[in-house]
Amino acid sequence: MAYYIVRRLLIVLLTLWVASVIIFAMLQVIPGDPAQLMLGINATDDSIAALRSQLGLDVPLLQRYLNWMSGMMVGDFGYSYTYGAAVGSLIAERVVVSLPLALIALTLSTVIAIPVGIFTASRRGTATDTTAMAITQVGIAIPNFWFAILLVYIFAISFRLVPAGGFPGWDTGLWPALKSLLLPAIALALPQAAILSRVTRSALLDTMAEDYIRTARAKGLTAQHVLWHHALRNALIPVLTILGLQFAFLLAGTIIIENVFYLPGLGRLVFQSIQRLDLMVVQSVVVLLVASVILINFLVDLAYAWADPRLRREG
Amino acid sequence: MKNALRNKNFLVGIFLTGFILAIALISFVWTPFDTTKLIIADRLKAPNLTYLLGTDHFGRDIFSMVMVGARNSIAVAFFAVGIGILIGVPLGCWAAAKRGFVDELLMRSSDIIFAFPALLSAVMITAIFGPSATNAIIAIGIFNIPVFARVARGAALSIWSREYILAARASGKGAVRITREHILPNITNILVVQGTIQFSLGILAEAGLSYVGLGTQPPDVSWGRMLNEAQTMMSIAPHMAIIPGVAIIVTVLGLNLLGDGLRDLLDPRLQRER
C-alpha cells in the first residue's frame, strides 16, 4: 500500500514539473513584447528596457524559469503590473469565488447523478428509466454557458429571483454571496450530472451482468441487496474516473461561466490576463489550476485502491 | 442493415446528423437571405413568416445564419477530430506494439496533457497565437490526440493478445504488417464510435471558444459566435440566443445518439449472435 502511494506521488511530482515547463515554454513563444504592449507605441526604448528588467524579462530563459519556480516554492507568485498587485494576493482574492463555485457544482452534480444512476439501473427498461435516460441524453448535449444564459434570462431577468451577475463578496454575508453563485453552479452542474448519471447507470448494469452477481443471487440475496452490497462498490471505479475528469472540466468551465456571470474568479482572472499579456499572472494561475487537477487525480487513484483490493498490492 | 433500421438511437442520430449536414451543405448554394447584407430596418425581429427564426441586431436572418454557421462549427470539429485520429491512432498502435518504455512514455505524456483543463489550454493557445478558426482547430485537435492514442492503444492491446496474432507472428509477419492487417481493421469500430463522441465535444468546444471571442472571427459566422453577439441582447431578443443553442444541442444530440447506435451495431459480441 505504502509502495503504491509513494509511486503515485512520484508520478504526481514528475507530472507537475513537466507541466510547469510546458506552461513556461508556451508563454515564451507569445509574439510581441509584453513590455512594449503595456507601455504603448509611444514609449521610449529606455522606458521599455526599464520595464523589461522590472518584469524580469532581461535575464536568460533558464534563469527566469528557475526564479519563477523558486519563488513559487516560498509562496511568491510574482508581481502583476497590469493589476499593480502581487499575483499571490490576486489569486487569494479570486480563489474564494472559484473554489466554492467548483465545489458546489461538483457536489450538486454528484448528489443528483449518483442516485439517478442507481435508481434507473435498478429499474432498467421501465418508463422511468427510459424517460430519465432521454433527459440525460439531451442534458449532455447542452453547452453549459448557453444553459447559463438561459438561466439568467429566466431567473434573473424575467423573475428577478437572483442577481444576473457579479459577486457581492463573502463579507456581505453568506446568503447574498451564495445566491450569486447559485445559478453559475447549477449551469455547471446539470450537464455534468447528465454524464455522471449515465456513467453510473451503465457501470452498474455492466457489473450486474458479472458472474459474481449470480453467485450472490444464488445465496438467496434479493436483487436490491445485491445491487447495493455487491454491484455498487465494483461499479464505483468507472464513476470515480469520470468524477476526476469532471473536476478538470469544471475548472475549465468556470472560465466561460465566470464570464457569463461577471464573477471575479480565477477563470476570469486568467482570461483577462491572457488578453493583457500579463504573463506572471497567467503562468502562475495556470500552474495552480493544473496542480489542482493533478492533485484530484491523485486522490482518485487513492480512492481506486480503497475500492479495489487488487490494486493495493500492485504497483 | 436490418439491425440498423431497428436501432432507434442510430435512426434518430443519423437523421439529426444528416439534417444538420444537409443544411450546412445547402447553405453553400442557397440561403433564405444573404447573411452578409445588413438590413438595419429589420433588426431584432422576433420569428415571423418572413424571417422564420427572426433577425439579429444587424437585421440578418437568423435561419440563414444558423445554416451558414453550421459550416464553421462542423468544419472546426471535423478537422480537430482529424488531427486526433491522424496523430493519435498511430501513436497508440505504436505503443501497443512496442509495449515497455514507449508505452509508458506515451501514457505518461497523455496524463500530462489530460492534466490541463482542455478549455483552459485552448483559451491559452488561441490567445497566444491569435484568435481564429484555424487556431481553434489546432487547440481542440491537440486534446484529441491523447484521447485517440489511448483508445487505440487499449483496443490494440486487446487484439494483440488474441491467438490469431500469434498465428500471424508464426507466419513471420512483423509488427508493422500485423498492425496493418490485423490490428487496424479490428479497432476501426471503436475508433469510429470515439470519433463521433469527439466530434460532438468539438462542436461544444468550438462554441465555447467562439462564445468568449477566441474562435471564429467576424464577419464569419458560427453558432458560438452568434451566442457571443446574442448575450448583450438577451433581455430584448432572447430568440437570438435560444436558436443557435438549440442548433448546437440538436447536432450534439444527433452525434451522441449516432455514436451510441453505432456502438451497439458494431459490437462484435452482438455480431456473433447473429
Next chain:
Amino acid sequence: MASPLLKIKDLSLKVAETKILHDIDLQVERKQIVGIVGESGSGKSLTALSVMQLLPKVCKLGGLIEFDGKDLLNMSEKSMCSLRGNEIGMVFQEPMTALNPVKTIGEQISEGIRWHTNVSRAEAEERARHMLDRVGLPSSKYPLDRYPHELSGGQRQRVVIAIATALNPKLLIADEPTTALDVVLQAQILDLLKELVADNDMALILISHDLGVVADVADDITVMRKGVVEETGPTVQVLKEQKHPYTAQLAKASVHIPAWQNRAQKPAAEPLLQINELNKTYNGRRTGFVSRAPDFTAVNNVSFSIANGRSVGLVGRSGCGKSTLARMILGLSKPTNGAIQFDGKVTTDLDDNAMRASRRHMQVVFQDPYGSFNPRKTVEWLVAEPLFLEDENLTRNQKRERIAGALTEVGLQADAMKKYPHEFSGGQRQRIAIARALITRPKLIVADEPVSALDVSIRAQVLDLLAKLNDDLGIAFLFITHDLSVARAITHEVMVMDEGKIVEQGRTADILDNPQTQAAQMLVDATPDLQQAIERRSANN
C-alpha cells in the same frame, strides 16, 4: 413412497418465439446424485438455472418444477430468495469470476449465513471458518480476510462450494464445476463434492459435458441434446447397455482412438527438433521499494528431441510451463538460455528474417477455434497467411490452388475459402486452423490443446484428421495437452512436465500404463476414464 425432492415435468423455455427447452422431465430423490450430460447447446445449464429461477428476464418458462412439494414456477420472488442458498445451493463453472473481487472470502461466505439465519456476525464468521476447513482451506492458512485474487482457481472453486453448502441445502446444483480446472484439480473437487453430499445428506445435480466425470459419481444420469432429454436412467445401466443411439455415440466418441497406421512406426534416426537445456525465467514483479517477488522459472533446463514424422505429447497440469515451451520452439518468445535446433539449424539466435525458412517448416494450431482467426478476413486470406513465408512470389492462381488443396486435405470444400470464419462451426474452424498450418508443407506442427475446446463427437473427428495427416504427409506433431486421453489417442511418445521440468518421458503406453514419477501418477489417476468407471461401478452393484 415419498415424493421426490425435485420434480421437473414438461419444462419448456422460450426466448421470444424460439423454443430452447422442450418438455424436460427430470427427477431427483433425496440424497441422490443425478448427472446431466450433454454437448454445448444441449440446454443443461438453462435447466439448472430454471430451478434456481435465475434466468435472464427474456426467458419464458412453462411446465412444472416442484421442489420439496413447492411449486417453484409460481412462487413469489421473496419466497424464492429464502429458498436459494438455504435449501438449494449452486456452484458455477468459472471460479475465476464467480467471486466478488472487492469482498473478502469471509464476508462472502458469512453473508449467506447471516442472510438466512439471523445469527450474529461473530457466529457467522465462526461458521464460515468451519466451512473453509471443511472444503480444504484450513483457516490457519486461509484466514477469512483473504481476497479472491489471492487464491488460485482451484481454491476459489472451493470457496464457491463453501458458499453453496454453508447452510446445508437439501439440493446442490453444480454446473460444470471442474471444466475450467485441470484434471488433477478436477478429481479433487469431485471428491470434495462427493464427500460433502454424503456427509450432509444432500442431493446433487452434477452437470457436465464429460461422460467420464459423471459416470464415476452419479446414481442416475440424464442425457440431453438440443434442449431435449434423450435418455434417463440409472447410470450403470444407461452406460453399460448404451441402448439409446445418442448415448452410444457420445460414449464411443469420448473413448475414441483413431485408426492410425503410423502408430507402430519405428522412430527415424535423425532428430527434427532438438532442445538443449532450455530455460525461461521471468523476473518477479516489484512489490515494494526494494523488494521484488521471487523470479519465476517457467521452463527449467528442458532437453528433448523429436524425430521426423513422430507424434509427441507434452502433458502436464495447467501452469506447468508447457505453453511457454511451445512458444519458445515457435520463436514467439526468447529463451533465457539454452538452444533450440530445428531441421539442422540453431534457431535460438536467429532474427525474424533468418527465421523465415525454419518457420516455413514449423506451423502451429491453437486451442480456441474462435480466437484463432481474424474475424474480418476471408478463409482464403486466413489460410494463405503462412504463404508469406515462401520465398518465391506466388501468382494469384497458384495461391488459390494451394489454399484449395489445403482445405480439401482437412475435409472441407474448396469453396469454403470465400466465407468468413464466423460462418463455420467450432469443429470446422479447427479444420481451417489445421489447413492454415498445412499450407506451407511443414515438417512439424505444434498443436496447443487442439481439441480441448471441442465437443466430444467433433473432437473424435479432428483426432482422426490429425492421425491421417501423420499417415499421409509424415508431419511430426508436438501435442500440448492436459488431457491424457488425447495423448493416448494420437502420440507415439509422451513427456510429462511438472513445475517447468520434464520429469518423465518415453513411449506413450509405457508412461500412461505405468507412471514412475508422482507428477505422472497424479495425472493418470485423475484422468476420468469412462470404460474403467463403468466396470468399477458394475462390479460394485
